[in-house]
Each structure stands twice: as structure tokens, then as C-alpha cells.
Amino acid sequence: MDECCAPHVPEGYDREFNARFARRLAHRYRRDGLTPSAALVLDFADSIGLAGASLLEIGGGIGDIQLEALKRGASRTTNVELSTAYEPEAARLLDEAGLRDRVTRMLGVDLASTPEAVERADIVVLHRVVCCYRDYERLLGAAAGRAKQAVVFSHPPRTLFARFSARAINAWYTLTGNPYRAYAHVPDAMIAVLTGRGLEPRYREVSGPWHIVGAVRA
Template sequence: MSACCEPQGYEKVFDHRGARRAAARYARSGLTTLPQRTLELYRDGVIHGETLLEIGGGIGDLEIEMLRAGIDRAVCVDMSTGYDAVAARLLAGSGLAGRVERRTGDLVAHPDVAGPADLVVLHSVVCCYPDARALVTAAADRARQYLVLAFPKNTWWMRAAAPLFNVYPRLRGSDWRFRVHPPADVVAAATDAGLREVRSERFVFDHHLVFAR
């Protein structure tokens, strides 16, 4: 996807209010299920590396926890600037600001926004982007060692729910849509980029997959 047709209006959906809610939840109960699983795999030595690239990292809570767990440096790329203020406050509070870089951009339309990292992760991001293959290919190309992808299962009830999730962005005039991409397409994009699937877990709503180079 070229910059000419990159989706617009993500800021209207992923905004400051959502960021504040996410930060309150993080303060109350820590990471949500899928990033928490990635953190556990890192702590258990199932995945490793010194550098982390998170695409669609939201408030950047995973970066903070991964640095505390042993990652050396992290980059967080997000298309929306709506999370930036909250992310900066959390990072400053953690005392880890010098080790995380935050960048704004669509990884597909603006490939220069991020270089390679040992570990590349996308939690609930593939479902937010129209071209799953392009996004996963761009992420996989940057993964020196591991790629973690967590995305919704392709069940009938998930597909049925998608139009409901999309009422709000339509009303707000945003291009953002919740999408249930076929898992086979997501996996094929990663394996075609030279990675192999080494772990697959199923949660109630999502797949959590690990690929290695």
C-alpha cells in the first residue's frame, strides 16, 4: 500500500481518551492478556533478544514491562499520535525513557519509520489494518530473531461482531475498521518472508503465534 492510499483517521478512534482508559487499566491490573503472554514467553526464555520493535504499541506498556524483564532497547511505532501524551507520562514514570523511542507512522506506507529488531511484536494490530499481508510482511522483514503476532480468530461470531465494532469509526469518519483476516493469509505472509512458525496458542478470541528466523 502506498502513501497515496494509506488509511486515515486512526486518531479519531485511537485517541487520548482511549489512551487514558488503557493507562488506568494497566495501573489497575497490568498488561492485557496477549501482551502478557508475550512477556511470559520472554521471561521463560522461549523468545529472546536485546532489541524490541512493537508495531501499534498503543500506550507503550509492553515496552516498559519488556525492559524490566531484560530487553535492552525498544522502539514503538504507531499510526496514531493519540496515545503519545499518555505513553510519554508512563515512560517518564517508569524511569526508562532513555531506552524507548516512539515513532509515528504506518509501517507499510512509510517503511523507513522502523529498522530491524531482534524481536518484533504486533498485538491486536493485524485486525486494524486493511492489508494484512503487507503489514505482516513488513513486520517479518524487520524480525532478526522472532516475530510475535496476536490477532482475532476467524470464527463466525467474530465475523458477525465486526460490523458492530465498525459503527463508531464510520460515525466518526475514520477509515479504521475492525477486520478478521484469514489466519492462513497471516501465517503465509510470515513464512513467505523466511520465518517458521514455532508456537501457536489459542485464546478465547485470539491466536497468539510465534515465528522464528
């Protein structure tokens, strides 16, 4: 597993996505495999053609989607992550699968700010990530620019309940001094970012609170 570190991690990510959270995700993955929403993300990537493909995941956490992509024939994966807390669990999972040499994990790289720091890949994945980032246009625009063939991302619904929940969560974070924030962006606006950069939406599925959108290079 190659590792690359940048010097700056935005405030809040290490606190919100900490070692305890990473351990819980890894335990659940070992026990149950991918979550239903993650499985839908991978199914879209597989429909594009994972055999021999490269995959870039933004905010991939413990790397479960990447592990399954490699098992389905992806040649190599890259993970760009803002929280350092996932790395021990990610390394253990890679060692258990014997796939460490086919993964690059980049720490502290904000793709929206420095897209040129990350090599292009056939398929770019953002699962449960856009709702954690304020400037969805820059993030999805950068993701589209790194994608040779396709982008797949997930987002919560833009319902009144989802918007109220995000505001309530953020109010609590403010009171507790946590700089992390959650966002409920407008789905059509997010999709428009991809279409404006030459990607055509062809896949839409729902799993629980997560809506999955897959777009291919037109």
C-alpha cells in the same frame, strides 16, 4: 524518549484510539499490569531471549509491553504508532519507570508503506494490530523484514461471529462517518506471510478472543 514524527496519519486512527482510550489503558495497566493476551506475547518474546535484545512494536499504544520487556532485560525498544493520542500517557509511564532514555517512539509511520523508515530489531511485536489494518500481507511482510530473530502477533478468530461483528462494527462506522475499519483476516493466510519470509511458527496460545502466534527465523 526519542521521538520521530512523519507528516501523515491515516484517517480514523486518532478518532478511534483517542486520549480517553489511552487514559483508560494506562489506568488499567497501572492497576493490573499486562492483560493476559499481552502477557502471552511477552512470554514468547522472553522465550526467544529478551536480555540485551532490541524490540520493535508496531502499534504499541501506551507501550506497556515494551515497559515490561525493558524490565526483563531488553536493551531498547521502538514503538511505531499511527495515533498521536497515546503519547502523553506513554511519556508518563516511561517517566514513572525511569526508562525514557531506552525507548524511541515514532509517530505517523506506516510500516507497511515505508518499512525502511524503521530500524531492524531482534523481536517484532504486533498485538491487537493486524485486525486494524486492511492489507495484512504488506504489514506482516514488512514486520518480518524488520525482524532479526522473531515476530509475534495476535489476531481474533476467523469465526462466523467474528466476521459478522466486524461487518456490524464497520456498518456503524460508515453511518457515523468514522473512516476507521476493523478486519477479521484468515489466520492461515497471515501465518503464510511469515513462513514465506523465512519465519517458522513455533508458538500458539489463546487468551479470550485473541490468538497469539510466535514465529522464529528458520
